Amino acid sequence: LAKTTQPISMDSYEGQEVNITCSHNNIATNDYITWYQQFPSQGPRFIIQGYKTKVTNEVASLFIPADRKSSTLSLPRVSLSDTAVYYCLVAPPSGGSYIPTFGRGTSLIVHP
Amino acid sequence: EAGVTQSPTHLIKTRGQQATLRCSPISGHTSVYWYQQALGLGLQFLLWYDEGEERNRGNFPPRFSGRQFPNYSSELNVNALELEDSALYLCASSLGGPWKRGYEQYFGPGTRLTVT
Numbered sequence: 001l002a003k004t005t006q007p008i009s010m011d012s013y014e015g016q017e018v019n020i021t022c023s024h025n026n027i028a029t030n031d032y033i034t035w036y037q038q039f040p041s042q043g044p045r046f047i048i049q050g051y052k053t054k055v056t057n058e059v060a061s062l063f064i065p066a067d068r069k070s071s072t073l074s075l076p077r078v079s080l081s082d083t084a085v086y087y088c089l090v091a092p093p094s095g096g097s098y099i100p101t102f103g104r105g106t107s108l109i110v111h112p
Numbered sequence: 113e114a115g116v117t118q119s120p121t122h123l124i125k126t127r128g129q130q131a132t133l134r135c136s137p138i139s140g141h142t143s144v145y146w147y148q149q150a151l152g153l154g155l156q157f158l159l160w161y162d163e164g165e166e167r168n169r170g171n172f173p174p175r176f177s178g179r180q181f182p183n184y185s186s187e188l189n190v191n192a193l194e195l196e197d198s199a200l201y202l203c204a205s206s207l208g209g210p211w212k213r214g215y216e217q218y219f220g221p222g223t224r225l226t227v228t
Binding site: 042044045100101 | 204
């Protein structure tokens with residue numbers, strides 16, 4: 001099972017770009033990388049998912065190097081409303097007895 | 113389109129009692145997942161139901177159980193409540209199994225369970 005490691009917390013200011021890196025050294029060949037965002041007292045929200053290289057949507061970008069041992073979630077021009085906990089999840093694409101492990105995530109605080 | 117709904121929002125129980133939490137998935141979703149999030153901790157996977165069957169289970173004692181109904185809604189039961197069961201219980205749903213959409217799950221707002 002691929003274990004993930006993220007920074008516990010990060011601070012930023014409004015308008016800046018924020019990059020949160022997740023390490024997953026023993027990621028399996030078929031594993032996908034998914035990021036979630038969670039606000040206090042709410043359930044997590046799917047942000048973005050990727051397998052390799054770069055994925056971009058209207059919310060964020062996900063950069064995955066060739067060796068796939070890490071991934072970086074990039075939030076462009078953050079605002080106060082981006083203050084949340086961000087989770088990196090590595091999961092296989094099909095079947096098995098995989099148990100999803102969200103870990104403690106990265107608490108991002110955006111300052112005015 | 114309505115999202116995942118959970119009830120009740122808050123639940124207060126006494127140690128030793130039983131708690132029942134309910135979840136209604138997004139229309140068309142057949143898989144339901146339950147997670148526990150204790151204060152300051154990450155999400156801990158509890159159970160996964162798909163098409164009425166329990167598909168996988170996290171590292172929790174048997175007093176955590178549940179079921180999925182024909183309409184795909186689900187119920188989580190916690191028996192013999194202990195103080196450390198106090199947490200936010202989150203339900204999520206997805207189209208089919210978690211891997212069919214690369215683990216894209218949709219979460220409900222959660223039920224805050226307090227055990228005194």
